[in-house]
Amino acid sequence: MSETAAVRETWIKVGELAGIPRLGARVVCTLFGNIAVFRTADDQVFALADRCPHKGGPLSQGMVFGTRVACPLHDWVVELKNGRAVAPDVGCTPSFPVRVEAGVVWLKLALEPNVAAAAVGV
Amino acid sequence: MTRRRLVVVGNGMAGMRTVEELLALAPDLYDITVFGAEPHGNYNRILLSPVLAGEKTIDDIILNDRAWYAEHHIRLHAGKMVRTIDRRKKTVVAADGTSERYDRLLLATGSTPIILPLPGKELAGVVTFRDIDDVERMLATAGNGGRHAVVIGGGLLGLEAANGLAKRGMDVTVVHLLGTLMERQLDAPAAGLLQRALESRGLRFLLEHQTAAILGDQRVRAVRFTNGVELPADLVVMSVGIKPNIELAKSAGLYCKRGVVVNDTLQTFDPSIYAVGECVEHRGATYGLVAPLFEQAKVCANHLARAGSARYEGSLAATKLKVTGIEVYSAGDFQDDAQAESLVFQDAARGVYKKLVLRDNRIRGSVLVGDTVDGPWYFQLLREGTDVSELREQLLFGQAHVGDSGHGAASKVAALPDEAEICGCNGVCKGAIVRAIVEQGLFSLEEVRAHTKASSSCGSCTGLVEQILASTVGDASPTQKKKPLCPCTDYTHDEVRQAIRANQLKSMAAVRQFLEWKTPDGCQKCRPALNYYLVCAWPGEYVDDSRSRFINERAHANIQKDGTYSVVPRIWGGVTTPAELRAIAEVAERYQVPTVKITGGQRIDLLGVKKADLPHVWRDLGRAGLVSGHAYGKALRTVKTCVGSEWCRFGTQDSTTMGIKMEKMTWGAWTPHKVKMAVSGCPRNCAEATIKDFGVVAVDSGWELHVGGNGGVKVRVTDLLCKVRTMEEVLEYCAAFMQLYREEARYLERTAPWIERVGLAYVKRRVVEDTDGRKALAARFAASQREAQVDPWAERAAGFDQDEFSAILAS
Numbered sequence: 001m002s003e004t005a006a007v008r009e010t011w012i013k014v015g016e017l018a019g020i021p022r023l024g025a026r027v028v029c030t031l032f033g034n035i036a037v038f039r040t041a042d043d044q045v046f047a048l049a050d051r052c053p054h055k056g057g058p059l060s061q062g063m064v065f066g067t068r069v070a071c072p073l074h075d076w077v078v079e080l081k082n083g084r085a086v087a088p089d090v091g092c093t094p095s096f097p098v099r100v101e102a103g104v105v106w107l108k109l110a111l112e113p114n115v116a117a118a119a120v121g122v
Numbered sequence: 123m124t125r126r127r128l129v130v131v132g133n134g135m136a137g138m139r140t141v142e143e144l145l146a147l148a149p150d151l152y153d154i155t156v157f158g159a160e161p162h163g164n165y166n167r168i169l170l171s172p173v174l175a176g177e178k179t180i181d182d183i184i185l186n187d188r189a190w191y192a193e194h195h196i197r198l199h200a201g202k203m204v205r206t207i208d209r210r211k212k213t214v215v216a217a218d219g220t221s222e223r224y225d226r227l228l229l230a231t232g233s234t235p236i237i238l239p240l241p242g243k244e245l246a247g248v249v250t251f252r253d254i255d256d257v258e259r260m261l262a263t264a265g266n267g268g269r270h271a272v273v274i275g276g277g278l279l280g281l282e283a284a285n286g287l288a289k290r291g292m293d294v295t296v297v298h299l300l301g302t303l304m305e306r307q308l309d310a311p312a313a314g315l316l317q318r319a320l321e322s323r324g325l326r327f328l329l330e331h332q333t334a335a336i337l338g339d340q341r342v343r344a345v346r347f348t349n350g351v352e353l354p355a356d357l358v359v360m361s362v363g364i365k366p367n368i369e370l371a372k373s374a375g376l377y378c379k380r381g382v383v384v385n386d387t388l389q390t391f392d393p394s395i396y397a398v399g400e401c402v403e404h405r406g407a408t409y410g411l412v413a414p415l416f417e418q419a420k421v422c423a424n425h426l427a428r429a430g431s432a433r434y435e436g437s438l439a440a441t442k443l444k445v446t447g448i449e450v451y452s453a454g455d456f457q458d459d460a461q462a463e464s465l466v467f468q469d470a471a472r473g474v475y476k477k478l479v480l481r482d483n484r485i486r487g488s489v490l491v492g493d494t495v496d497g498p499w500y501f502q503l504l505r506e507g508t509d510v511s512e513l514r515e516q517l518l519f520g521q522a523h524v525g526d527s528g529h530g531a532a533s534k535v536a537a538l539p540d541e542a543e544i545c546g547c548n549g550v551c552k553g554a555i556v557r558a559i560v561e562q563g564l565f566s567l568e569e570v571r572a573h574t575k576a577s578s579s580c581g582s583c584t585g586l587v588e589q590i591l592a593s594t595v596g597d598a599s600p601t602q603k604k605k606p607l608c609p610c611t612d613y614t615h616d617e618v619r620q621a622i623r624a625n626q627l628k629s630m631a632a633v634r635q636f637l638e639w640k641t642p643d644g645c646q647k648c649r650p651a652l653n654y655y656l657v658c659a660w661p662g663e664y665v666d667d668s669r670s671r672f673i674n675e676r677a678h679a680n681i682q683k684d685g686t687y688s689v690v691p692r693i694w695g696g697v698t699t700p701a702e703l704r705a706i707a708e709v710a711e712r713y714q715v716p717t718v719k720i721t722g723g724q725r726i727d728l729l730g731v732k733k734a735d736l737p738h739v740w741r742d743l744g745r746a747g748l749v750s751g752h753a754y755g756k757a758l759r760t761v762k763t764c765v766g767s768e769w770c771r772f773g774t775q776d777s778t779t780m781g782i783k784m785e786k787m788t789w790g791a792w793t794p795h796k797v798k799m800a801v802s803g804c805p806r807n808c809a810e811a812t813i814k815d816f817g818v819v820a821v822d823s824g825w826e827l828h829v830g831g832n833g834g835v836k837v838r839v840t841d842l843l844c845k846v847r848t849m850e851e852v853l854e855y856c857a858a859f860m861q862l863y864r865e866e867a868r869y870l871e872r873t874a875p876w877i878e879r880v881g882l883a884y885v886k887r888r889v890v891e892d893t894d895g896r897k898a899l900a901a902r903f904a905a906s907q908r909e910a911q912v913d914p915w916a917e918r919a920a921g922f923d924q925d926e927f928s929a930i931l932a933s
Contacts, residue, residue, distance in 0.1 A: 012932045019925060023643060023669040027929040034929070041643045058685040061673040063646040070646035072673040072681050077646070088562070088573045107932070 014098075014105040017043065025060040025069070030109060035096060036060035037107060038080050040067055046080035047098045047107050053078070053091025125153045128426065129214055129224035131204045131370065133158025135167055136399025136415040137230030138186055143423030145194060151427060154196045155222050157214070160253055161201035163187045166595065167253070168412055171279075171445075174257050174286030185563060207374035209392055226426060229371055229382060229390070229397040233364040233410065238274070242336030248358045251283045260357060264290040268356030271295070272345045274333055276303040278443060280361035281316075284325055285445045287357070295326045295353055297333060297345070307441050307452035311468065312489045315475050319448050319492075328353075366401045366408055381408045386433040388422040398422045404436060411439050416565060431640060432612060435604070440501050442494070442592055451497035454487030454504050455479065462486065467518040476518050483511040483881070495535070496520040498588045509881025512841060521585065535589040544586050547579035552590060559594045567591065580835035608647035610640050615651065615868040622659050630656065630667060644670075651869035654756070657792050658864050661906040668923070674754035677926060678914045679736055682729065687736060689728040690753035691743050692789065695763045695781035695801075696724030705746030709739055723760030723798065725751055737927055741919035749913040752789065756870070758797050758860075761785040762810070766803025766820065775820030777803035780849055784818070784856055790911040791860060791903070794867040794876075799856075812840045815863075815873040816856055821845070825852050829859060829885065830877035838874040841882045844890045858889045858899035861906070865899075 012030070020026045020039040027050055028035045034050035036059050044067065050060045057073030067080045077086040083095040097108040128144075130137045133156050141154060158164075164186040172178040191198040202216040207227065215221040235250035237243055247268075249259050263271075264287060273284045276298030288294045296303075302313035317327055331351070336358055337344040346352045366381035377383050377391040381403030388396050388404075398418045400410055409415060414437035424432035440453035456479050458464055467476040474492035478485055478500060484507050488500040499521045503510060510517055538544075540553030558564060558573045570587055571578040577587040604614050611618070618637060627633045630652050634644065644652065649670035656664040668676050679687035691706065706726055710718050716730035731739055740750075753759060761784050764770065766777030781801040788799070800811040801818040811817030813833040817840050819826045824847040828840030843859070846852055862885065867876040877885060889896055918927070 014932070015930055019930075021669065021925065026925065028932050029929050030932045037930075055683070057683075058681075061677070061681060061685070063649065063669070063672065065643050065645045065649065066641060073683065075646065 011099075011106045011108050014107050017045070017100055017103050017105050020045070020105065023064045025062075025064065027058075027060045028107060032109070034058070034060070035107065035109075037098065037105060038064055038069060040064065040080070043100075044080075045098045045100055045105055047096040048078070048080065048083050049094045049096075051093055052076055053083075053085050053093045054089070059093070126151060126225040127223060128152035128154045128226045128228065129222050130154065130156045130228045130230060131214065132228075132230030132232055132399070132401075133160065133162075133164055133198070133200065134230060134232050134399065135164070135185070135412060136232070136419055137228060138164040139416050139419035140228060140230065140398050140422050140426070141196070143420050144426050147423055147427035147429060149194075152226070154194070155199070155224075156191070156196055157199045157202055157204045157216060157222075159201070159203045160255070162254060163190070163198075163200070165254065168595070170251070170254070170257050171282035171286055174251075174260060174283065175289045176286075180254060182560075204370060207370065207395075209374055209395075212394065225394065227395045228422070228426070229395060229401060230399045231367040231370055231401045233400040234367045235360065236363045236365055237360055238333065238362060240333060240336055242338060242342065243360075245336055245338045245342045246340055247338070247342035247356060248336055248360065251279050251359055251361050252364075260287060260359065261290065263357040264292050269293050270354045271357040271359065272297060272353055272355040273359045273361060274345075275361035275363070276300075276327070276329070277361065277363070278304060278307065278441065280359070281320065281443065282445060283359050283361055285320065285323070287359070288324055292357070293326075294324075295328055296320075297328045297331050297347070297353075299330070299332055301330050303327075303329075304443070304450075304452075307456075308450070308489055308491075309456055309477060311466075312450075312452075312475050312477065312491045315470070315473060315491045316443075316448065316450055319473055320445075364400070364410060366403065368401055371397070371401070379403050379406075386421075386435060387425045387430075388418055388434060389425070396422050396426065404434065407436060409437060409439065411441065412565070413437065414439060429640070431638065438501075438505055440497065442497070449490070449492055449494040451490040451494035452488070453497070453501045454485070456487035456489045465514070465518050478517060480510065483509050483514075485510060493520075495585055495589060498585050506879060508879050509883065512882045513878065535586055535593060544590065545574075545576035545579070545583045548575040550574050550576040555587065555590050556594050559591060564591070565595055582835055607651060608645055610634075610644050610648050611637060613637055618652070619655050619659075622655055628656065628660050628664055630670065650675075654792060654794065654869050658906075662909040668926075675756070677733065677736065678750055678754060678918065679731065679733075680754040684730075686730045686732055688753070689731050689736070689739055689743075690721065690725050690751040691748035692751040692785075693725050694785050695761055695778050697763070697778055697782065702746055702748060705743060705748060709742050712742065713739055721753070721760075723753075724762050725753065725760060727753070734927055734929065737919050737921075737924075740915035744913075744916050744919055750915040756793055756795050758785070758788040758791050758793065758799070760798055761788075762798070762800040762814070764801075764803050764808040766801075770803055772806060773803035773820070774822045775803055775825065777801040777809065777818075777820055780818060780820075780825070780852060781809075783849060783853060787853055787857060787907070788860060790913075791864070791907060792910065793860070793864055794869050795872045797860070797863070797873070813837065814840065816859055818852055818856075823847070825849075827852065827855055827859075830873045830882070832872055832874040834872075836874070841877065843882075843886060854896065854900050855889060857903040858896040859885070861899040861903035862888055864903075864906075 014028055014037055022039055023041055025036045025038040028037055036048050036050040038046045050058050052059055052071040054076045057071040059069050059071055061072045062069040068077050070077050076089050083093040085091040099106050166183040166185055169183040202220055204214050205217050206215045213221055213223050235252050249256050271287045271292040271294045273280045273296045276296050284294045284296045302310050303317055332348045334348045335346045336342055342355050342358050344352050345355050368378045368382050371382040372378050382390055382397045382401050383403050384390055384397050388398055390397050399415045418434050421432040421434040443450035462479050462481045465478045477489045479487040485504040490497050538552050542552045544552050555574050555576050562573055564570050577584045606612050607615050607618055627636055633652055653667050653670040673681050679689055713735050715728045719727045721727050761781040763778045763781035767773035767775055797815045799816045800809040800814045802809040802811045803820045807819055811819050812828050813831040817828040817831055826845050827843040829843045831840035832838040863873055
């Protein structure tokens with residue numbers, strides 16, 4: 001992302017890694033909508049807008065396996081790494097950078113309102 | 123590191139399918155080189171018949187053009203025939219001297235048409251029907267004013283060739299050695315019907331005629347038969363069968379019988395050399411249909427990619443004749459013998475003939491002419507070895523008559539317009555399916571499901587989708603002998619279950635390790651199934667894995683389209699009180715529930731509850747004594763009742779009390795799919811017990827027990843299990859039935875398809891006739907219930923699994 005004046009970004013503290021269940025997710029309510037923060041079996045953490053590219057289903061409620069999540073509404077499968085729907089379905093949901101430091105999960109939001117609002121569909 | 127070298131000999135459907143599967147699994151493992159004897163890219167050989175008939179063009183049937191090979195960095199030697207394999211040097215050499223070294227060699231040399239050793243077989247105008255070149259020669263003859271065509275051989279290919287030539291304006295006679303056509307696929311009445319249908323299109327037949335010679339100087343002029351009769355001919359098509367093309371393999375010293383012999387991994391006797399397709403002989407069988415070849419391709423690619431887990435165990439084949447407007451379908455062993463019995467439906471005026479051959483109440487073979495819409499269904503029953511004694515009366519009339527959502531009438535799929543809706547669940551019309559098949563190059567039902575979603579929900583349109591697939595790509599019969607539980611494993615539901623019990627596997631990790639799962643933590647298909655099988659096998663011992671439960675069963679409420687939830691408290695037997703109603707009303711107001719609705723199962727549904735409110739809603743309902751109604755689970759849902767003898771002037775028994783007792787006994791049980799029950803107080807059956815999984819109908823002398831009903835997508839009326847006298851007996855039979863279903867049905871299989879699969883006779887034997895067995899089943903159910911009957915709402919209202927229901931607020 002380019003560091004221009006129009007785009008400010010900030011890291012949000014999500015909480016302890018232990019607060020997110022393995023093979024599960026927690027929803028983080030932000031100014032720009034809900035973001036799902038996932039944790040895989042091997043403790044990788046990913047964040048996606050909590051909206052399936054298909055019909056907006058809450059991905060945070062889906063089943064996590066490998067580095068994918070199945071949407072609870074119509075079983076579309078979405079890649080946690082980049083928010084892309086797994087073929088043959090086509091679509092993409094915005095993803096957000098996350099990092100884990102000393103057992104604490106951080107989430108980066110771009111605060112440029114239009115970008116972020118469009119990204120999470122508000 | 124240099125990449126390994128894979129050389130493929132044969133550029134046909136089997137070879138290229140293997141390459142495609144391999145590229146999907148391991149795109150960078152090999153440098154791939156392909157030799158093809160024909161000068162084209164890869165095309166769909168099955169569709170040569172429609173090309174000959176003028177219904178498709180060559181361009182329509184190309185599967186991979188030259189750009190595809192370039193895009194995937196595959197070196198294509200088109201028009202070069204491989205002559206020798208030097209196994210010691212691991213090199214192949216083509217006729218023109220081109221040579222390539224290999225680490226792995228894949229033989230997909232296909233088959234060659236049999237040419238009868240007749241005088242005159244080498245004359246111009248004598249052709250076979252195998253490749254684009256043959257079709258072009260036939261079309262050239264038809265186009266240059268050739269009038270008379272003689273097709274030798276009345277099998278599938280011969281008839282398709284004859285039909286095509288007739289459509290091109292030639293005067294066609296089919297000559298056949300035997301007295302009936304397609305004798306390997308059809309019995310005499312079916313063959314007769316087919317012959318008349320083809321005759322009405324202008325084809326002529328000479329049956330029981332043996333060809334003696336083909337006459338002419340340079341070009342064919344006539345055909346003479348052993349009885350002296352002569353027929354004028356400008357074109358002779360020899361179509362008397364194919365034989366696996368094994369010359370190359372043989373010359374390289376590979377072990378061959380009829381075909382190149384391979385094991386279950388498609389490996390020949392030389393471990394560096396694999397073989398797939400029509401050139402192969404596997405467990406004594408050779409195949410000439412596309413579906414088995416594709417199954418082989420999948421397995422072979424799995425081994426070439428060094429995944430090394432898949433096995434090919436042979437295929438069952440079904441045949442379809444591709445002559446537009448004449449439907450013919452044949453599968454399995456259709457000849458009568460002493461142990462077999464036949465069901466036959468014949469309507470000569472409509473041109474319809476159906477024959478099913480049964481042995482031990484199971485379908486062994488089928489022959490269908492004129493109306494083939496149920497072909498795939500019969501084939502499925504055949505493949506799964508389903509006991510059809512209960513379906514017998516309706517069997518010949520088709521799946522639509524054993525209860526379907528009304529697709530049966532639309533049997534002429536080919537005639538449907540593009541905008542005809544095929545899949546009602548997902549709103550997919552015929553045109554969209556055909557487009558996806560053509561544009562994406564789809565060949566199997568699974569692929570069509572993935573790309574279009576058609577038939578991926580309720581499945582009632584599966585037969586139609588298969589027909590569209592068949593009419594678009596030529597052939598798409600499912601032939602897999604067994605269906606794996608999910609892509610993470612090659613084992614079936616039944617094999618997994620068996621392994622869990624036999625090997626005392628008590629955790630999901632243990633199952634996956636023991637059965638060599640291909641994924642570390644499974645997928646959204648296998649995890650819930652394994653979790654259920656473990657819950658069922660080890661009650662009280664196995665700890666339920668909430669992460670392997672679909673959201674509804676994890677959150678103990680039903681997710682709605684907007685991400686809110688619905689809450690349905692249990693109302694025992696549908697009988698409630700003012701106090702309960704008041705509590706429900708207060709909850710609805712307090713949490714601003716947008717919709718309150720009475721359900722079909724005599725419960726009250728609170729729709730639109732926010733997830734974070736769920737534990738509070740449950741706490742407030744719990745204070746009035748209300749517990750979870752499990753309206754969200756693969757579990758006992760509701761027991762619906764009528765007021766029975768307590769109020770009704772017709773009632774013969776106390777159906778409400780009976781229903782409440784049944785619900786108190788069965789609530790909380792996890793089952794393979796949802797279970798609904800009902801109790802009616804008299805045969806007027808106001809509780810609609812005869813479309814429930816377990817329905818009880820009171821009569822004056824006791825209770826009738828009905829099982830396997832379904833009111834959903836596919837309406838099915840229950841089968842009568844038996845009649846009992848007392849309430850205690852009803853409970854014992856009910857518990858035994860539940861436990862048998864829990865222990866033996868596959869995950870996500872309702873009681874209706876389960877009973878159709880195993881047969882009512884089997885259920886009767888276990889639940890009715892075997893008294894000790896029934897008592898043991900009921901005892902196991904009771905033991906499991908002691909662990910299962912915990913109200914999940916009360917637990918969560920008290921704080922269990924708190925994180926599930928709360929979001930994190932970020933500023």
